[in-house]
Amino acid sequence: MSTVIKGGTVVTAGDTFPADVLIEGEQIVALGQGLSGDKVLDASGAYVIPGGIDVHTHLDMPFGGTVSSDDFFTGQRAAAFGGTTMHIDFSIQPKGASLRETLDIWQAKATGKAVIDYGFHVAITDLSEALLEEMAHCAEYGVTSVKLFMAYKGALQVDDTTLFRAMQQAAKHKLLIMVHAENGDAIDVLIKDALAADNLAPKYHALTRPPELEAEATARAVRLAEVSGAPLYVVHLTNAGALEAVRLARARGGAGHIFAETCTQYFFFTKDDLAREGFEGAKWVCSPPFREKHDQAALWQGVADNSLEAVSTDHCPFWFEGGQDGRTPGKELGKASFAQIPNGCPGIEERLMLLYTHGVRTGKLSLNRWVELCSTNPARLFGCYPQKGAVAPGSDADLVIWDPEAKRTLSAATQHQRTDYTLYEGWEVVGAPRTVLSRGQVLVDNGEWQGEAGAGRFVHRRPFGL
Incomplete structure (x- = not known):
């Protein structure tokens, strides 16, 4: 089962460029133009970034x-x-x-x-x-x-x-x-x-x-x-x-x-x-x-x-x-x-x-x-790059389709954290996730939860500097 993220702008720690992202199973296999897959996720007008x-x-x-x-x-x-x-x-x-x-x-x-x-x-x-x-x-x-x-x-x-x-x-x-x-x-x-x-x-x-x-x-x-x-x-x-x-x-x-x-x-x-x-x-x-x-x-x-x-x-x-x-x-x-x-x-x-x-x-x-700051350096410092923190062939398909114009109002009433307050009550943010994938599987799509308890895995990290 392949998935292609089409029409987005890929943003990494070093580059920004338009590209489709092709996913096979749990990994990214190609970046390019005109890619096709069994499932298509629309990233028009959005950035495609490595998951935080x-x-x-x-x-x-x-x-x-x-x-x-x-x-x-x-x-x-x-x-x-x-x-x-x-x-x-x-x-x-x-x-x-x-x-x-x-x-x-x-x-x-x-x-x-x-x-x-x-x-x-x-x-x-x-x-x-x-x-x-x-x-x-x-x-x-x-x-x-x-x-x-x-x-x-x-x-x-x-x-x-x-x-x-x-x-x-x-x-x-x-x-x-x-x-x-x-x-x-x-x-x-x-x-x-x-x-x-x-x-x-x-x-x-x-x-x-x-x-x-x-x-x-x-x-x-x-x-x-x-x-x-x-x-x-x-x-x-x-x-x-x-x-x-x-x-x-x-x-x-x-x-x-x-x-x-x-x-x-x-x-x-x-x-x-x-x-x-x-x-x-x-x-x-x-x-x-x-x-x-x-x-x-x-x-x-x-x-x-x-x-x-x-x-x-x-x-x-x-x-x-x-x-x-x-x-x-x-x-x-x-x-x-x-x-x-x-x-x-x-x-x-x-x-x-x-x-x-x-x-x-x-x-x-x-x-x-x-x-x-939010993805690539953490992966590098803590021994899991480029498995994580990258948008590249061979990396895990941990990806976010980021809508740069989406508006959200932060509130305890709408947050998913299990507590009864947020420090940011009533704050408006501009820019938010549209779709979130973990190893190629959609977890969140347009505010709807599609994840599954137990699907997350322990990451065996490498020694520092390797």
């Missing part, structure tokens, strides 16, 4: 006495409606568990539910000697990126010894080290000071996690990576100071092994959103927190000049008012104190639309750079 790849998500993740509200079916379905056809989720090591056991726990969450292809990072919280040795087997597991937290003291945070030893092992085995870069020790002091002063409102989440502590931790992680020789990927970078640390590393010769991402939401909100009336600000509680207007400008510059290689979402949704009608608890757990608010925001569905509307249409990003 979101390398930073948290589906069905336990956190702060609850669990993120999207599972591997609802979260992936929402991703597909937004034009994302692959994601990489974080499997977080329970204390004492091996890496294999950790990955098996997360694989069980995805089995039978996944609708798009996916991979895993493994997050180390308890680095025993046995686990250090097991890192040598990560490539066999198909998981070649390892995350460590420099924040969340007493829960997920590791010390510098653990971080550095993991980096040394990663350097030996071509693993990409990922860090959540905030100084958790200093943040812990500031949180305790705020609680002692009875400063409990959501805005104090941002005030106790100042940007300087992210910048310091970023610079420290960079220097440790330089000494260890490990490639480093700084996740969810939010501010000008942290970006400066990345740029300085590049200037010292780290362009081939120091990388960073930001997330969609950091372009649009500030810490003032956490100070909204009543408990409303809890919707914007995530870590690192939102910063200032000048930091937003720095991030736009960072994605334009390649200081930031990718834009992901850190999709970690919680109910705003959970615990009702059998739903899991949500943000309301922190009504008495900001320190108890589950950290995270929804966003896996809106990413491509927001960046197209506010990046491409405003001239901040070219079409090609948009594709590069």
Whole structure:
């Protein structure tokens, strides 16, 4: 069974050209003019792009006495409606568990539910000697990126010894080290000071996690990576100071092994959103927190000049008012104190639309750079290019027919993410998916769901740099 996408303009990270795209089975087999197939999808007036790849998500993740509200079916379905056809989720090591056991726990969450292809990072919280040795087997597991937290003291945070030893092992085995870069020790002091002063409102989440502590931790992680020789990927970078640390590393010769991402939401909100009336600000509680207007400008510059290689979402949704009608608890757990608010925001569905509307249409990003940030660079950095992230013969037919003039109004009432709010309530976007395919199978067509639970597959990724 062949499918041809006809009449569209193919947009890749490097080129823009009119072409039909011929698909046989699960793969692209040809690009050209006048191609024919058993099934025809009309791309007239539209772009044909590689499906989005979101390398930073948290589906069905336990956190702060609850669990993120999207599972591997609802979260992936929402991703597909937004034009994302692959994601990489974080499997977080329970204390004492091996890496294999950790990955098996997360694989069980995805089995039978996944609708798009996916991979895993493994997050180390308890680095025993046995686990250090097991890192040598990560490539066999198909998981070649390892995350460590420099924040969340007493829960997920590791010390510098653990971080550095993991980096040394990663350097030996071509693993990409990922860090959540905030100084958790200093943040812990500031949180305790705020609680002692009875400063409990959501805005104090941002005030106790100042940007300087992210910048310091970023610079420290960079220097440790330089000494260890490990490639480093700084996740969810939010501010000008942290970006400066990345740029300085590049200037010292780290362009081939120091990388960073930001997330969609950091372009649009500030810490003032956490100070909204009543408990409303809890919707914007995530870590690192939102910063200032000048930091937003720095991030736009960072994605334009390649200081930031990718834009992901850190999709970690919680109910705003959970615990009702059998739903899991949500943000309301922190009504008495900001320190108890589950950290995270929804966003896996809106990413491509927001960046197209506010990046491409405003001239901040070219079409090609948009594709590069949202699909191709993630595939390259995380060991699955050109299987993913490309529109080329031999690549998986993960494709989006993108209507550049389609108008949508973002709303909790119409989103597919399983939560009761969106940060972008009432925002209009221009440019949206018309048709979304995963390995040649249509998942979404003109707003109608055609996917199937269990069809998504685990992607066995290559070691870093190969």
